[in-house]
Amino acid sequence: MLKSRIGQLLRTSKYRREFIQKELDISANTLSNWCTSRTYPTIDKAYKLAKLLDVKLDELYEEE
Secondary structure (H helix, E strand, C coil), rough: EEEHHHHHHHHEEEEEEEHHHHCCCCCCHHHHHHHHHCCCCCCCHHHHHHHCCCCHHHHHHHEC
């Protein structure tokens, strides 16, 4: 099972959540769900998110 590290990465990011939401064209609820592993981003959104957060795609998650 994969556990999201997105919330942790967002806290240390130079970008605010609102900026990330606008760049990815997603709602605050969607971003919150990604942070809590309720849902997962599509591969294209995950790639863009990783690029914005300056991490590798596989760093968005950890094995649980």
